[in-house]
Amino acid sequence: EREIVVGISGASGASLPRRFVELAARSPEVSRLHLVFSESSLLVARSEVGDAIESAKDWVASLDLPRDAAKRLVLHGNEEVGASIASGSYPVAGMAVIPCSAGTLGAIANGISRDLLQRAADVCLKERRPLVLAFRESPYSLVHVENMRRATLAGAIVAPPAPAFYVASPDMSRFLDAYCVRVARLLGVEIPGEAFRWKGSRAPRRAR
Numbered sequence: 001e002r003e004i005v006v007g008i009s010g011a012s013g014a015s016l017p018r019r020f021v022e023l024a025a026r027s028p029e030v031s032r033l034h035l036v037f038s039e040s041s042l043l044v045a046r047s048e049v050g051d052a053i054e055s056a057k058d059w060v061a062s063l064d065l066p067r068d069a070a071k072r073l074v075l076h077g078n079e080e081v082g083a084s085i086a087s088g089s090y091p092v093a094g095m096a097v098i099p100c101s102a103g104t105l106g107a108i109a110n111g112i113s114r115d116l117l118q119r120a121a122d123v124c125l126k127e128r129r130p131l132v133l134a135f136r137e138s139p140y141s142l143v144h145v146e147n148m149r150r151a152t153l154a155g156a157i158v159a160p161p162a163p164a165f166y167v168a169s170p171d172m173s174r175f176l177d178a179y180c181v182r183v184a185r186l187l188g189v190e191i192p193g194e195a196f197r198w199k200g201s202r203a204p205r206r207a208r
Contacts, residue, residue, distance in 0.1 A: 001031035002093035004187060005085050005124070007117040010040025011101035011136035014048040015172070016161055018063060020098055020180040023191045025069040030189060034085050034092070035060070036076045036117045038104065078115045085120045094130030094187040095120055099161065102137050102144060109150040121156075131156040132186045134179075157186055167196055 004024065008017045024030050037056050045053045053059050056075050063070070076083045084090040097104060097117070104117065108131075113119040124131040133156050137144060148158045164178040178196040 002029055002187075002189060003032040003034065003091070004030055004189065005034045005036070005092055005095035005120050007036050007038075007095060007097040007100075007104075007120060008041045009038045009097060009099060009101040009104040009117065010044050011099035011104075012044060012048065013099040013134075013136045013161060014041075014045045015176060016134060016136075016179070017098045018049070018059075019176045020096065020183060021073070022063055022065060023177065023180050023193070024184055024189065025065055025072050027184070027189055027191050030072065032072050032074055034074045034076060034120075036078055036083075036085070036120060038078055038101075038115070038117055040101075076116055078117055080116050081113075081119055083116055086116055086123065088123050088127045092124075092129065093189070094132070095124045096132040096134065096183050096187060097121060098132070098134040098183065099136035100133040102135075102147075105133060105135055105144070105151060105158075106147050108133065108156065109147040109154065125154050125156065128155060130187050132183050133158050134183065135160045159183060159186065164196065 006017060006021060021033060025033055042053060045059055053062060060073055107118045108121045111122060113122045121131055133151060135158055152158055161179050163175040167174045167178045169175060181191050181196050184191045
């Protein structure tokens with residue numbers, strides 16, 4: 001059983017962490033999901049999801065989760081720098097920052113730990129645990145590129161939420177699911193449901 005940290009920063013893309021948590025909480029391989037929200041992430045959620053989301057508890061209550069899956073969620077205040085996930089002695093399988101804003105990427109890439117989200121990410125890097133950064137920005141400036149390079153050299157996996165077009169769908173649901181499944185695999189966890197693996201051509205063509 002694995003425990004995973006999910007950091008939710010203030011970048012646009014509020015549907016990404018919602019779907020990831022809904023899927024990962026159902027995985028029999030996940031015993032706990034530790035959630036930590038940046039202050040601006042709830043502002044984005046109110047804008048992109050619904051006005052009723054005033055707090056992290058409101059965010060969790062709005063998810064589509066059965067009771068047994070909801071019990072796996074653990075909320076941490078971003079100011080709680082003494083929380084369990086702020087220490088390398090607390091064993092977690094890894095962390096996903098989803099979405100990851102440019103400011104959060106810059107802080108992580110440069111070892112700045114001003115709050116629990118950034119500290120938990122720093123812990124994953126120093127303990128050599130998987131850290132997936134769903135960097136949500138486009139186009140990239142040279143500062144973004146440099147910070148992605150620095151984060152990668154430090155051991156993070158920068159995985160911008162680019163849609164998998166081979167899972168073509170009339171809406172965003174399968175795109176979201178395919179991306180969330182991929183993030184989970186990068187953390188060493190399988191999510192029940194569709195595998196979203198590239199099937200390729202049925203038979204290789206012979207060279208002429």
